[in-house]
Amino acid sequence: MSETLDERSWMVLSATVNGYIRMAVPVGSRVVNRLFGLSYSPATIRNVMADLEEEGYLTHPHTSAGRIPTAKGFRYFVDNSSFSMQEALPESASLSSFLDVILDESSPLDLLEVLSSVMNLVARMTNYTAIVLEPGTRNEERLLSFELIPVGERHILAILVTDAGAVYKRTVLLPEGFRTKEIVFLGDSLNASSRNAQLSEVREKLFDEMELLGEAYRETLQQLFFHNRMPEMKLFRTSRFAEMPEFSDASVLHAVMEVFEEKMALLEIFEDLVRQGGVSVQIGSENPIPGLKPCTLVSVPLLNGSIWLGSVGLVGPVRMQYDQVIPVMQYLSVRLNHWIQNTLPSQSPSTT
Amino acid sequence: MSETLDERSWMVLSATVNGYIRMAVPVGSRVVNRLFGLSYSPATIRNVMADLEEEGYLTHPHTSAGRIPTAKGFRYFVDNSSFSMQEALPESASLSSFLDVILDESSPLDLLEVLSSVMNLVARMTNYTAIVLEPGTRNEERLLSFELIPVGERHILAILVTDAGAVYKRTVLLPEGFRTKEIVFLGDSLNASSRNAQLSEVREKLFDEMELLGEAYRETLQQLFFHNRMPEMKLFRTSRFAEMPEFSDASVLHAVMEVFEEKMALLEIFEDLVRQGGVSVQIGSENPIPGLKPCTLVSVPLLNGSIWLGSVGLVGPVRMQYDQVIPVMQYLSVRLNHWIQNTLPSQSPSTT
DNA sequence: TGTTAGCACTCAGTAAGACCGAGTGCTAAA
DNA sequence: TTTAGCACTCGGTCTTACTGAGTGCTAACA
Missing domain, CATH: 3.30.450.40 (GAF domain)
Incomplete structure (x- = not known):
């Protein structure tokens, strides 16, 4: 996808990148020559670096500073190094x-x-x-378990487990006049009938069945079941x-x-x-x-x-x-x- | 518990603290005089500030800088202000x-x-x-629900809910030769018998009952039940x-x-x-x-x-x-x- | 022809000195 | 008791000079 550098350019580039990674300051030709033991003199390395800069692999913060790899330089380095x-x-x-x-x-x-x-x-x-x-939440998740647990007189704790390992938990305050037992019964039947079904299927099913129920039940069941995990x-x-x-x-x-x-x-x-x-x-x-x-x-x-x-x-x-x-x-x-x-x-x- | 400042000192202290909070730089006598409209001249305020410094409410980063409240100064300010x-x-x-x-x-x-x-x-x-x-986890928490849910052939998902709103969730790999159903049965009976009991009570009870069970069961049940919430x-x-x-x-x-x-x-x-x-x-x-x-x-x-x-x-x-x-x-x-x-x-x- | 030594040049960083001004402490007067 | 005045202190900033790392270019070398 991009041009390939010759051996010498690659040596210089990778030495520059390594040096910059290690020292966090612009890398000069002498450092590349000495620290990385390249068998070329600083002057040669300078020429190579100038070429690399022209091709966009290195930059120059200012005249009298060493070279810094560009994003392109890092990219070439990452793509062509073999890390073990x-x-x-x-x-x-x-x-x-x-x-x-x-x-x-x-x-x-x-x-x-x-x-x-x-x-x-x-x-x-x-x-x-x-x-x-x-x-x-993703619709492909399958229902492992749906439990409704009464808490005190007026609250229901819904716990929904899917095969993705997600545990949904939500507490809902029952409207006046509701019996927790009735809701729990509905939950149990849902649990038994929908185990292992995909969430999307369960929802459709729930919508169908809810037609038969009163408005208030519907809303409460929705609150208990339809909570998405962020x-x-x-x-x-x-x-x-x-x-x-x-x-x-x-x-x-x-x-x-x-x-x-x-x-x-x-x-x-x-x-x-x-x-x-x-x-x-x-x-x-x-x-x-x-x-x-x-x-x-x-x-x-x-x-x-x-x-x-x-x-x-x-x-x-x-x-x-x-x-x-x-x-x-x-x-x-x-x-x-x-x-x-x-x-x-x-x-x-x-x-x- | 500490000495009480007279009215004037309090005015100066609170103006200094307010000024320092607002501007984040040492506050000088003139600022206190002008910005906070104190009816004392900078010279007077300087004297008061010197007193406050001696009593430990203010400090001095260096000679020619304004005052900074000390921790004691902030403390006095907080204790004696009425915020609304x-x-x-x-x-x-x-x-x-x-x-x-x-x-x-x-x-x-x-x-x-x-x-x-x-x-x-x-x-x-x-x-x-x-x-x-x-x-x-605290031992005073009461058990609301303990459910064991089989996942695939070899895993059991334990979900433990307490009245503190904590939902404990843990998956345990069953040892070879275990049937998930047996474990689930044990869990159900525990759920039925211990609902609303304090965790510490349930643990004691579990210890007693486990005496009767085999080693392997005991260990698995322990893993399922005894997980503390960090x-x-x-x-x-x-x-x-x-x-x-x-x-x-x-x-x-x-x-x-x-x-x-x-x-x-x-x-x-x-x-x-x-x-x-x-x-x-x-x-x-x-x-x-x-x-x-x-x-x-x-x-x-x-x-x-x-x-x-x-x-x-x-x-x-x-x-x-x-x-x-x-x-x-x-x-x-x-x-x-x-x-x-x-x-x-x-x-x-x-x-x- | 590719590589290297030499050299003039550039420029960020640092150090030293001068200066500014906010703020103080002290003294003396109101 | 309060306040005006004044000398003094000292951090921050601005200026200048200097240093040194590093470059680009040229010319010599293998």
């Missing part, structure tokens, strides 16, 4: 054994909790901000974020924090990235949120067949430790998706 | 009507969600960081926090963010403040967490009788808009506690 788990984080062994334990003893029905504890660990290992996302997004931030030089400017940090507060925009990004599958890397302004321009987002969707169950992601500066982050996320993608598919009953074969 | 809701936030009307709606249509069983949406609003209104806290703390942060001049120093901001990440310390503070009841204000180093020294924490416990159901709090700089925050928190304390006590069945009369 071995060389990744030293803590990767502990991540692996952590997954061994938690994936063995948990069910994907507790997906949100499992992902939360995993990504909490990942956030602490990498010092970037980890994200766990669980999408809202998408849930959890952030695991570390205070190291503020330490990074790209965020030393308060207004930049501010913009990023604003993005984390307004979760909607992030949600949309994750939704878009589901299609791609596997590990997606959005570098700098490759993502559509302006405030997230100085950041890179690495994300992994979790799927059961074609059903999107959730996503995990990691947000760091563009100058991110790709050699650590990408193997870790690849590893997570494999382990988590494997776990989901082997533990959850597959939902796709509706032909059975 | 009328003069508080202009948005207070919207808070009030928001509470009207949400408290009417929700039950305290959904406490965490209700508090979350309320404090989310408060955080946005005040631009400080709001905290919602729900403590972990305390849950939610933060509603706003990006304005980073804009405040006291946090322009990155290391200070960093320390505060670290406190927000390590929620344990905050939890302990809230636990301690339950006893006091009503609105607690901890100014600066009055709270025991070092990183929170530049902050003030305002908190309100929520009680049903003597049972602690949760707390809400607000963290801002010591230079906080007390005249807005305190009335709002007082109002929240009254409305929320009133709602809880009128809607939840009281738990105290165990004499019945």
Whole structure:
């Protein structure tokens, strides 16, 4: 999709990127020559760098400064490096054994909790901000259980469990003159008749049956059954974020924090990235949120067949430790998706 | 408990505090004289300020700077001001009507969600960081419902509801050779026999009955029933926090963010403040967490009788808009506690 | 022809000095 | 007891000079 760099240019580019990632300051020709042991003199490297700049892989903050990789430079670097788990984080062994334990003893029905504890660990290992996302209600979910529990004289607690592991919980105040028992009876019959049906089916059925009931019953049953789960997004931030030089400017940090507060925009990004599958890397302004321009987002969707169950992601500066982050996320993608598919009953074969 | 200031000193102190809250820079004698229309000349005010400094209410960053209130100064100011809701936030009307709606249509069983949406609003209104806290499992909670739901062939989903509104959810993988039906039967009988009993009672009972069962059953039942809910703390942060001049120093901001990440310390503070009841204000180093020294924490416990159901709090700089925050928190304390006590069945009369 | 040494040039960052002005403490007068 | 006046202090800012990392270009070299 893009031109290929010759060997020497690639060496210089990757040394520049690595140097910039490590030191967070523009990288000069001498540093590339000495620290990375390239067998070319600084002058040669300068020539190569000038070419790379012309082709858009590097920039120049000002005349007498070293080079900084552009988004295009980072992109080329990420696409053409081969990262391996071995060389990744030293803590990767502990991540692996952590997954061994938690994936063995948990069910994907507790997906949100499992992902939360995993990504909490990942956030602490990498010092970037980890994200766990669980999408809202989807009509493909199947009803596992619908229980109505009377609370005191006037309240009913509705608990609805679906095979996506979602537990919906809502308390409803009964109108005057209602008996909790009657409502509970209706709930029990729904539970018995609709178990394992898709939510959309249950709703249709409920609509049909409700024709027969009075107005007030209808409304109460609706309140009890039709509550959508909002998408849930959890952030695991570390205070190291503020330490990074790209965020030393308060207004930049501010913009990023604003993005984390307004979760909607992030949600949309994750939704878009589901299609791609596997590990997606959005570098700098490759993502559509302006405030997230100085950041890179690495994300992994979790799927059961074609059903999107959730996503995990990691947000760091563009100058991110790709050699650590990408193997870790690849590893997570494999382990988590494997776990989901082997533990959850597959939902796709509706032909059975 | 402390000496009382004479009228003039009080005027000067409160003008200084107000000025510092508003402008975030040391306040000089002329500002106090002009902006607050005190009928004393700057020279007089300087004398008063020197006295106040000697008594520990004000400080001096350096010779040629104005005065800054000390924690003692803020404390005196807070204790001796009378704040009223009328003069508080202009948005207070919207808070009030928001509470009207949400408290009417929700039950305290959904406490965490209700508090979350309320404090989310408060955080946005005040631009400080709001905290919602729900403590972990307590033995006084009573069992409302215990359901075991088979999921696929090998998993059981346990759902345990208590009258504190807590929904415990856990999935357990059955050992080889178990039939889900048998376990479900045990769960049903427990549900029928223990409804409305305190968790501690149920546990004892379960221990007794389990004597009769085999080892493997015992372990599985334990996993299903004995899961404690961890305390849950939610933060509603706003990006304005980073804009405040006291946090322009990155290391200070960093320390505060670290406190927000390590929620344990905050939890302990809230636990301690339950006893006091009503609105607690901890100014600066009055709270025991070092990183929170530049902050003030305002908190309100929520009680049903003597049972602690949760707390809400607000963290801002010591230079906080007390005249807005305190009335709002007082109002929240009254409305929320009133709602809880009128809607939840009281738990105290165990004499019945 | 590709590579390298040398050199003049550029420019951010820092340090030193001068200056400004807000604010104080003290003294003496009202 | 209050206030006006005045000398003094000292952080912040602006100016200037300097330093040094790094560049681009040219010419020599292999």
